[in-house]
Amino acid sequence: MNNVSMGFILTILAGLSTMLGTIFIFIKKRNDNIIIGSLSFAAGVMLTISITDLIPESYSLLISLFPKFPAIIYMLIFVVSGILFSMLIDKYIPTSNTNNSNLYRVGIISMLAIIIHNVPEGIATFMATNSDVMLGISLAIAIALHNIPEGISISIPIYYATNSKFKALLYTFISGISEPIGALITYLFLSNFINDRIMGFLFGIIAGIMIHISLYELLPTAKSYNKLSITYIFFILGVILMLINHFAF
Numbered sequence: 001m002n003n004v005s006m007g008f009i010l011t012i013l014a015g016l017s018t019m020l021g022t023i024f025i026f027i028k029k030r031n032d033n034i035i036i037g038s039l040s041f042a043a044g045v046m047l048t049i050s051i052t053d054l055i056p057e058s059y060s061l062l063i064s065l066f067p068k069f070p071a072i073i074y075m076l077i078f079v080v081s082g083i084l085f086s087m088l089i090d091k092y093i094p095t096s097n098t099n100n101s102n103l104y105r106v107g108i109i110s111m112l113a114i115i116i117h118n119v120p121e122g123i124a125t126f127m128a129t130n131s132d133v134m135l136g137i138s139l140a141i142a143i144a145l146h147n148i149p150e151g152i153s154i155s156i157p158i159y160y161a162t163n164s165k166f167k168a169l170l171y172t173f174i175s176g177i178s179e180p181i182g183a184l185i186t187y188l189f190l191s192n193f194i195n196d197r198i199m200g201f202l203f204g205i206i207a208g209i210m211i212h213i214s215l216y217e218l219l220p221t222a223k224s225y226n227k228l229s230i231t232y233i234f235f236i237l238g239v240i241l242m243l244i245n246h247f248a249f
Helices: 001-027 032-063 067-091 100-133 135-164 166-189 194-222 228-248
Strands: none
Touching: 001 032, 001 067, 001 100, 001 135, 032 067, 032 100, 032 135, 032 194, 067 100, 067 194, 100 135, 100 194, 135 166, 135 228, 166 228, 194 228
C-alpha cells in the first residue's frame, strides 16, 4: 500500500472516530447529567487542545519563518481572529430563551467549529503520512482520541434539542467526514500550495474558535443547569484526558 492510500485511510478513520461520540444518544431516558457532563467534558477537551496543541503548533510553524517576537504577534493576531470569527457565527445563529433552542445552537456552532478544525487536521495528517507513515499513524491516533469528545459536543446538544437521532448522527457525520475531505482537497488541488505559514495561521485561527466555543458556549450552557460540581468535574476530566493524550502521543 502506498503512502497516498494510507493517508486517505488514516484521515477517514480519524475523522469518523467522531461518530463514537454519539453513543450517549442511545440512552433512552433524558438525563440532564449526561448533557452537563458531555458539554463540560467537551469544553475541557477543546480548551486543552487549543492551549497544548494548536497554539504551540502554530507558534512552532511561524517561528521557522519569522523572528521570535513577530511570530508571537502573528500567532496572537490569528488566535484573536478565530475568536472574533466564532463570535460572528454566534451572533447570526438564532436563539431563544428555551433550553432546547440553546442546546441546538451549541450543537450547530460546535459542528461548524469542528468542521473548520477537521479540514486542516485532514490536510496535516495526509501530508504527514505522505512524508512518513509512522508519523501519520501517530498523528491520526491522537486526532481520533480527541475527535470522540468532539462528537459528543455535537450529538448530545442536537439530540436533546430535536429528539432526533438521525439529525444527531447526520450532523456528527458531516463534521467527521470533513477530515478526509481536507485530505482529498489537498491531494487534488493544494499539495503544492500548503506551507508552514498557511498552516501556522490556520492553527491559530482554529485555536481561537475552539477557545471561544469552550468558554462562551459549552461551559455556560452546562452551568445553566445549576449543577456546578458535575460541570467542573467533567471539565477537569476533559482537561486531564487531553493532557494524557498530549504527552502520550
